[in-house]
Amino acid sequence: MNEQVKQIAARIRELREILDIPQEEVAKKVEVSLGEYQKYEQAEDDIPIGVLYGVAAELGVDPTELLTGEAPRMDEYTIVRGGNGVSVERYPGYAFTALAYNYKNRDMEPMIVTISPNDEAELVTHSGQEFNYVLEGAIKVVIRGREFVLKAGDSIYFNPELPHGQRAVTDVAKFLTIINE
Template identity: 25%
Template structure:
């Protein structure tokens, strides 16, 4: 596995606050745009809470920034993802590490990662546009969709609409490893999103 990049919660919170203030947004205004609570975002800005990848993506999208403005995520230069050279990153002390599988090219819609999740990990509840597909490579998790829980083990998969409230946790004493693929547009850098008819100039 390639060397990853870890973001400290204090520095991440300071950066989010700085970007919010530069845009002259109140805490409430950013929360309304990002779909998170004022109390939670306040904790994040003070470095007392660590956002998940999905929440960080919602915040960055609300600030009209790409996820890469907060996560030093290397970009593959071609379509091949070699197991021993795969770019990885993590978000502070959540314990979850992400291996980048997908590449970027004009018009791409999918993002894909391998998620390595420690025993005892419990996510927050998410709800967003787009769709998600997960495939369990090893270990087991409990995935909750709109209040209904499903136990997924090695070889199991799940495909769902991101607007369905969803959360998950690692089961047992061993790490869970799963592939995540989705059309979660806020995971894409809006500056580099190319659309037909825009001559590659981006949004």
């Protein structure tokens, strides 16, 4: 596991212990088994972004605090200059850059996602709504077994409570995703 994942896991564990919330309670709230949750807290498995946001909600913090260790500060506007978002490598060949991490009480989470080809798109679920807009290359979006190939300039808006995932069709693909949870 990379150092960033270990730091996120440690922040979650520490905050949960400070709040005196049992692991079982958090696991139940984010709809994962206790064993799976314990692997996340011990940095034995990478935490899916939907689970990370669920844990943040259960612990009463902004996801930025779990990702960076710092609370968002801005409440009127925030500007993120090109290349200065909070970057997180989540899975091999998959990285995202949070673009509004310093804005308090966000209703949306805009991110740039960069992916490389992999065997299959890992299917995930989370609450809210999701929008993807392809910036470079082409991606395959899988939603509940249906596959859609999107090229630069194409977009999709969908219910992320349905099992879904994305993978690069070209060597590297980049898309803007906006998630409202």
